[in-house]
Amino acid sequence: MARKKFYIDKTDKPQTGSKNIWNVALYVRLSREDSDKRESDSVTNQKKLLNYYIESHEEFLLSSFYIDENFTGTNFNRPAFQRMFKDAKNGNINCIIVKDLSRFAREYIGAGHYLENVLPNYNCRFISILDDVDTKTNPDSVTDLMVRIKSLLHDYNSQRISINVRATKDAQRREGKYISPLAPFGYKKDPDNKHKLIMDETAKPIIENIYKWYLSGMGNIRIAQKLNELGIATRSQYRKTGNLHNTMLAEYSWRPKAIQKILINKVYIGAVDQRRETTRNYKDRTRITLDEKEHFIVYDMHEPIISKENFNRVQKKKKTLCAKTSRYKNKLYTLSGLLKCKDCGYAMLRNQTFMKGRWYVYYKCRAYNQRGASVCNHNHSMREEEIVSATLAAINIQIQSLIDIKELIKEINFKRLADKKTNKNIINFERMIEEKMKKIKQIKNLKVSCYSDWKNGSIDKDDYLLMKDKFDDSLSKFQNEILALNEEKKLQNAIRSCEFDWIDNIIKNGKIKKLTHEIAVSLIDTIHVDQNKQLDINFKFVNEYEKLKYYINSIAFAV
Numbered sequence: 001m002a003r004k005k006f007y008i009d010k011t012d013k014p015q016t017g018s019k020n021i022w023n024v025a026l027y028v029r030l031s032r033e034d035s036d037k038r039e040s041d042s043v044t045n046q047k048k049l050l051n052y053y054i055e056s057h058e059e060f061l062l063s064s065f066y067i068d069e070n071f072t073g074t075n076f077n078r079p080a081f082q083r084m085f086k087d088a089k090n091g092n093i094n095c096i097i098v099k100d101l102s103r104f105a106r107e108y109i110g111a112g113h114y115l116e117n118v119l120p121n122y123n124c125r126f127i128s129i130l131d132d133v134d135t136k137t138n139p140d141s142v143t144d145l146m147v148r149i150k151s152l153l154h155d156y157n158s159q160r161i162s163i164n165v166r167a168t169k170d171a172q173r174r175e176g177k178y179i180s181p182l183a184p185f186g187y188k189k190d191p192d193n194k195h196k197l198i199m200d201e202t203a204k205p206i207i208e209n210i211y212k213w214y215l216s217g218m219g220n221i222r223i224a225q226k227l228n229e230l231g232i233a234t235r236s237q238y239r240k241t242g243n244l245h246n247t248m249l250a251e252y253s254w255r256p257k258a259i260q261k262i263l264i265n266k267v268y269i270g271a272v273d274q275r276r277e278t279t280r281n282y283k284d285r286t287r288i289t290l291d292e293k294e295h296f297i298v299y300d301m302h303e304p305i306i307s308k309e310n311f312n313r314v315q316k317k318k319k320t321l322c323a324k325t326s327r328y329k330n331k332l333y334t335l336s337g338l339l340k341c342k343d344c345g346y347a348m349l350r351n352q353t354f355m356k357g358r359w360y361v362y363y364k365c366r367a368y369n370q371r372g373a374s375v376c377n378h379n380h381s382m383r384e385e386e387i388v389s390a391t392l393a394a395i396n397i398q399i400q401s402l403i404d405i406k407e408l409i410k411e412i413n414f415k416r417l418a419d420k421k422t423n424k425n426i427i428n429f430e431r432m433i434e435e436k437m438k439k440i441k442q443i444k445n446l447k448v449s450c451y452s453d454w455k456n457g458s459i460d461k462d463d464y465l466l467m468k469d470k471f472d473d474s475l476s477k478f479q480n481e482i483l484a485l486n487e488e489k490k491l492q493n494a495i496r497s498c499e500f501d502w503i504d505n506i507i508k509n510g511k512i513k514k515l516t517h518e519i520a521v522s523l524i525d526t527i528h529v530d531q532n533k534q535l536d537i538n539f540k541f542v543n544e545y546e547k548l549k550y551y552i553n554s555i556a557f558a559v
């Protein structure tokens with residue numbers, strides 16, 4: 001389609017009631033998460049519908065289509081979306097039309113921010129055809145509770161997709177099936193069974209050397225350097241070329257983090273150790289390392305490369321080294337201990353230089369600074385005051401969304417006041433807990449009688465031990481279920497009374513004017529700095545926040 005452009009004269013902005021022309025941006029989005037949906041969400045159909053709409057209204061002039069294909073709606077890193085907002089800001093367009101809100105966004109807080117703050121600020125009209133939202137003919141439609149709940153539901157849907165995928169994969173991991181699409185360095189997938197690993201004789205010596213070198217006293221950084229010096233291909237390069245010699249050099253180089261991962265991976269002693277890391281949630285894709293007790297580890301699934309004895313020696317050595325480094329304590333600056341390089345994962349180093357009569361304080365990647373480009377590809381340098389002010393802004397956005405969420409809960413509660421269903425839900429919780437307690441009591445009794453059966457000789461020892469394990473398994477299963485139910489009950493009660501200690505603690509002083517180290521560490525887990533000076537801030541309360549939103553969604557269904 002030819003791209004027509006109409007620029008508006010700033011002095012001739014559309015006024016309510018008068019005959020005006022709107023320069024319209026038609027926004028279309030399609031992603032994998034929509035693939036199982038009906039044909040009605042295809043790009044062609046969205047475009048068709050949008051065209052019908054503007055053709056049936058005389059005040060609209062098509063300025064341009066903005067199409068994001070294969071982009072999720074759970075964040076706003078979509079090129080066409082960003083370009084559209086730039087054009088809205090510059091006044092090239094002054095009206096955005098989408099088929100429905102889920103095309104625009106599947107994320108509640110962000111969508112609200114764009115609709116309620118950004119667009120009015122640009123004097124840009126917004127229309128969502130199927131949701132009946134039009135900021136010009138019905139200015140209240142955006143803030144209307146129903147719309148907000150609808151966007152909450154969109155949010156809920158994208159969360160559900162990710163949780164379902166996770167649950168299926170976890171089931172396979174428990175059985176020790178190797179489910180990652182790619183084999184770890186040193187192994188390849190068995191051509192007859194894609195869930196099984198077999199030895200890759202070519203790459204095996206690299207793994208053996210990495211362990212040997214580490215035990216001989218070399219650190220992760222030195223080992224990575226040595227592999228680069230020897231011109232050994234990285235896992236991804238080896239996979240691409242099938243050649244163990246690095247022909248691409250700087251582009252692919254071994255990083256200390258990769259060595260670290262190899263040195264702790266139990267795959268090399270024949271175990272399938274999965275779910276070692278996870279993403280924070282469906283939206284924040286930051287990888288987080290899980291505690292070993294959360295892993296699914298199944299031993300003796302394939303031929304080992306490293307002996308258990310050497311593997312354990314490496315782990316022991318790692319532990320003593322960690323204890324040593326954590327003893328160093330630096331002076332505490334606002335962001336001390338929080339900043340990490342997004343690419344290599346190393347901590348950021350604080351530096352000061354004196355230039356033109358003043359001190360400049362900045363952070364850069366410690367690995368790049370100390371070991372150069374073979375370790376990390378960029379210095380990631382960023383001024384301290386830039387990071388502090390961006391972090392402060394992000395914190396204040398979070399505070400505002402928590403204030404908003406509390407308000408929304410109050411509104412929902414008000415709507416539900418007359419609804420008796422809510423009380424029934426609480427009683428159900430109690431009953432479910434009671435039933436599980438009964439079950440626990442039953443199992444404990446069974447365990448006792450099984451014990452006396454063994455003692456008086458009516459069953460033998462092996463059978464007793466087998467049964468005992470089974471009893472213990474079910475006991476801990478029921479106990480965990482009760483814990484979860486209690487937690488849910490507590491959360492539901494908190495929602496009903498709209499009392500959340502963790503929210504109140506965060507929002508008690510309103511927006512923050514000056515960021516201190518104390519505030520920063522109380523709210524933030526880590527901040528990753530990428531080479532374009534973008535920050536990924538991981539907030540500590542993200543789990544509570546997600547849980548709360550999940551429950552608001554489930555309540556919204558009942559309203």
Ligand SMILES: [Zn+2]
Nearest residue numbers: 341344365376
């Ligand atoms: Zn780095």
